[in-house]
Amino acid sequence: MATLLSTPVLAPDPELRIGAIEHLSAVSLGTDYLPIFDAPSADLQGQIVFAGYGIVDPAQGIDDYAGVDVNNRIVLFLRGKPDHLKHPISHADKVRFARERGALAYLTATGPILHPYEARRGVTGSPSAFYGQLPLDHAIPGAWISTTLAEQILADSNNAASDRLRTLQEQLNRNPSSRSIVTNHYASLRWNTTIQDGLLTNVLGVLPGRGPDWIIIGAHRDHFGKPAGLLFPGADDNASGTAVILEVARVLIKAGFHPRHSILFVSFSGEERDLLGSRLYISRPLVPLTATKTMINIDHAGIGNGRLTVGVTGLDKRVALDAGTAAGLQDRLDLFGFFPGGDHVPFKEAGVPTVTVVSGGVHPHFHRPTDTADTLDPDILRNVARYVLALAWRLADGP
Numbered sequence: 001m002a003t004l005l006s007t008p009v010l011a012p013d014p015e016l017r018i019g020a021i022e023h024l025s026a027v028s029l030g031t032d033y034l035p036i037f038d039a040p041s042a043d044l045q046g047q048i049v050f051a052g053y054g055i056v057d058p059a060q061g062i063d064d065y066a067g068v069d070v071n072n073r074i075v076l077f078l079r080g081k082p083d084h085l086k087h088p089i090s091h092a093d094k095v096r097f098a099r100e101r102g103a104l105a106y107l108t109a110t111g112p113i114l115h116p117y118e119a120r121r122g123v124t125g126s127p128s129a130f131y132g133q134l135p136l137d138h139a140i141p142g143a144w145i146s147t148t149l150a151e152q153i154l155a156d157s158n159n160a161a162s163d164r165l166r167t168l169q170e171q172l173n174r175n176p177s178s179r180s181i182v183t184n185h186y187a188s189l190r191w192n193t194t195i196q197d198g199l200l201t202n203v204l205g206v207l208p209g210r211g212p213d214w215i216i217i218g219a220h221r222d223h224f225g226k227p228a229g230l231l232f233p234g235a236d237d238n239a240s241g242t243a244v245i246l247e248v249a250r251v252l253i254k255a256g257f258h259p260r261h262s263i264l265f266v267s268f269s270g271e272e273r274d275l276l277g278s279r280l281y282i283s284r285p286l287v288p289l290t291a292t293k294t295m296i297n298i299d300h301a302g303i304g305n306g307r308l309t310v311g312v313t314g315l316d317k318r319v320a321l322d323a324g325t326a327a328g329l330q331d332r333l334d335l336f337g338f339f340p341g342g343d344h345v346p347f348k349e350a351g352v353p354t355v356t357v358v359s360g361g362v363h364p365h366f367h368r369p370t371d372t373a374d375t376l377d378p379d380i381l382r383n384v385a386r387y388v389l390a391l392a393w394r395l396a397d398g399p
């Protein structure tokens with residue numbers, strides 16, 4: 001199953017320089033910054049203006065651009081949103097606000113104050129691989145910079161207070177007043193983006209059953225590739241899940257399993273580009289979605305604290321618990337409802353029950369060039385495979 005796709009690709013050796021106007025110096029790709037991977041080409045320089053979280057929402061009394069002129073300048077905004085803003089805000093919205101006000105480009109960074117949820121997930125101040133999800137002609141060049149670099153940009157030349165960004169974030173979190181500041185730092189951004197044609201391919205395999213219904217076991221195979229010349233190996237995300245479905249398929253076939261419901265194994269592509277592969281499947285399902293009893297999705301399943309995080313939608317959680325008992329892993333399961341993000345989402349939206357399996361705890365290399373095979377834990381992979389095997393067995397022979 002495949003479809004043609006044109007995507008922006010960043011050429012190797014991008015450059016970001018930051019400093020006082022006469023003293024710009026290059027910062028390092030991967031640790032200090034990552035260009036937004038679908039950003040347009042850049043060849044520009046400008047003064048950096050801090051614009052809080054970069055949010056404009058008159059109904060909530062928020063205008064992070066109040067009191068500053070960002071025309072022909074470079075905006076620096078924090079990722080995420082303050083708690084007092086109740087509805088979600090997307091990165092694409094923030095880029096639109098900056099562009100509408102004449103900004104040449106933007107820098108974005110995780111603020112020094114983390115949400116408890118982010119801290120639990122192991123979010124750090126390092127830049128991550130990221131797509132802005134805006135068409136090229138609606139985007140401006142942008143980069144995700146490290147929290148440390150953002151702190152340096154904000155540090156006042158008079159008092160060199162490195163905690164100034166933290167103070168600003170505290171104020172932004174407390175009330176909606178604008179904290180925008182024209183900094184004494186400048187940035188220059190230089191890189192080339194080209195449009196490349198490619199083929200998005202989902203690979204499918206079938207283990208036939210006795211009846212008309214189906215179980216799907218999926219894992220995405222794609223990752224970020226080598227944008228800007230930097231390799232993202234994607235061992236945990238998601239060679240680990242790919243290895244699990246291959247192993248589960250091997251064991252089920254070797255065992256001569258001839259279940260009630262057929263099993264469809266799907267290796268998705270395009271997950272990192274807004275779930276393109278699973279959306280493609282839903283638009284052209286191999287078997288009717290109404291005959292698809294459950295979709296099991298395995299993603300980043302090779303590192304962490306040894307526990308399994310299992311998200312269940314549309315079916316009784318007891319099935320997921322019983323599979324844990326059958327696999328001897330009942331003490332290691334953490335069961336939840338909907339798990340946000342991943343290839344199960346289009347299935348859930350189409351009304352198919354889903355089970356998502358992720359290894360529990362912190363994934364420190366998530367969307368970073370350091371997600372290499374040597375960081376994976378074979379025991380965790382084995383437990384995930386054992387669990388998915390038990391779950392698939394039950395669901396495929398179930399009602």
Ligand SMILES: [Zn+2]
Nearest residue numbers: 237238299300
């Ligand atoms: Zn993933």
